[in-house]
Amino acid sequence: MQKPSLPKGTRDFGPVQMARRTHILEVIKETFQLFGYQQIETPAMENLSTLTGKYGDEGDQLLFKILNSGDFLKDVESTDLESGASAVLPKVAEKGLRYDLTVPFARYVVMNRNELTFPFKRYQIQPVWRADRPQKGRYREFYQCDADVVGTESLVCEAEIILMIRNVFGKLGLKDYSIKINNRKILTGIAEAIGEEGKEGPLCVAIDKLDKIGWEKVQEELSQRGFGNQSIQNLAPLVSLEADLAGKVEFLKSFLKNSETGLKGVEELEEVFQILSQMGENLDFVDFDIMLARGLSYYTGAIFEVKVNGVSIGSVSGGGRYDNLTGVFGLPGVSGIGFSFGVDRLYDVLDELGLFPEENLNGTKLLLTYFDEKGFSYALSLLNIFRKAGIKTEIYPDQAKIKKQFEFATKKQISFVGICGDNEIQSGTISIKNLNSGEQNSYSIQEAAGLLENL
C-alpha cells in the first residue's frame, strides 16, 4: 500500500489551525454584518460557459475543468483529437470549479434580479480553486471573503470598504499595513495625458513593476510596448513625484487638466475622502498610490489593495468598482463595488507576526476522571449535570489508568479534571483539580458546576 497524499497546492487544517481560521472568519463575518451585508453561497462548480472569458486568456488556463460524467468521450471525433486540446475540451467538460466569488455573484444577481432589493449588499465566504503553480501564500484551493454592493454608484460604498478593512485588521491585531487606493479613471487619464490614449493596460503592467525593477527598466519595457519617447518623458514627473496625499491630488489636477475622465477619477477619490470626514473618520492607513493597477479587465472606478508591512506575503485584500460586471450575463448598466479578504494569506501573515492568541482552542473545560468501574459509573452520571450548566465536559471513554487520563487532559489543554473516586462517591462530591495551578479541592456537585461556570 502506498502512502496517501494530497493534491498539489491543497492542505488539511487540524484543530489548532481551524480554531485560528475560525477566529479570522468570525471577525470578518461580524464586520460584514455590522455594515449591513447579507450572506449567500453559490455552488463550487459552475457551467464552464459562465466562467470562461471572464478572467482573460491566462485565467481560462487556470480554471479547473470537471470531466463529464459517464462516457465523456462519446462526442469526441478523431478529428477533434487531431485539432488539439481546445477542440476536445468543450466536448468532454461542461463544468468547472469557480475561480473567484465575483463572477458567480454576477451570475446570481442576473438570475435573481427580480427578487433582489437594490442596492444589494452581499457577502460570501467560500473556497475558490485555481490551477496556479503553488508558492508561499499561493494555493490551488483557498478561501475568499467577498463583500460586494450592486445597484448603486454611491461612493459611500468605497468609504465603507476602508472602514471595514480597518475594523477587521484592528480586531486581528494588525498595526502596520497600508490600504492602497487608486482610481481606474486616473490611470485612463494618465494614459491620455501623456499622449497614449487607451493604452493604460500595458502602461500599468509596466509601471506596476516600478518598485521591483526601477524606472530605467520600466522605460525600456514601455518602449518595447510601443510607447513613444515623448510619452515616456511626459510620464517622468509623475514617477518622480514625492508628495503627501493632498499634494498628489493637487499635482494630478494639473497633470490631468486636459483629461475629463482623469479629473473625474480625482474627483471621485476626493469625494471618498470627504465622505469619510463627514463620518467623523480619518485617513489612517490609507495610501493614495497613483501607480496602483489591478484587475484592469473589469474595474472602472476605485481600486483597492491591502498589504501588510514587514511580511513576506503578498496582498491580503483587494477589490474595486466595476460598472458593468453583469453585462456579460445580459444585465447591463448595473454598477457594483466589492472587495475580498484572503483568509489563507491573513493566516500566514498573523502566523509570521506571531499574532495568534495563545489559548485559542476553546475546547473542553472539564475532564471527568476515575479509578475503577465504580468511579466510571459515577462520572457517567455527572456528565449531564455539568453539560446542562453549560460547561464543556467530557469523560475519558476507555477505562484507563488515572495517569493516562491526566495526561490526556494535559495534552488537550483541558484546564480542570474532576476526580471520581471512592471518597467522592461516598460523600456525593467531586474533587476538582486545576491542572494549570495544581490546586485541588473537594466540592459538592452543584458547587463545582457553579464554580466552573464562572471560570
Place this chain on the structure above:
RNA sequence: GUGAUUGUAGCUCAGCUGGUUAGAGCGCUGGUUUGUGGCACCAGAGGUCGCCGGUUCGAACCCGGUCUUUCACCCCA
C-alpha cells in the same frame, strides 16, 4: 506555461570525495509511581533515505525520469 530549488524516523535536522547493522534532539510507548498530569531518571518501538529506472563489486550520496516543496517570471488572495 518557462527557469531554478527541495525531499533522510511523527516533527526539526545531521550523515565525510560512493564503502559494514543510517544517527541526534523533540515527540511516542512502557517503567520508577495501583488516589493524581507537567519535571526528572531508566528502558523500548519507529526509516524499502519521496517514487521509478540507470551507472557501479557496492548508492541516502552519482545520472535520467516523475511527484512534492520552495523561489523567480507571469498573474494573483
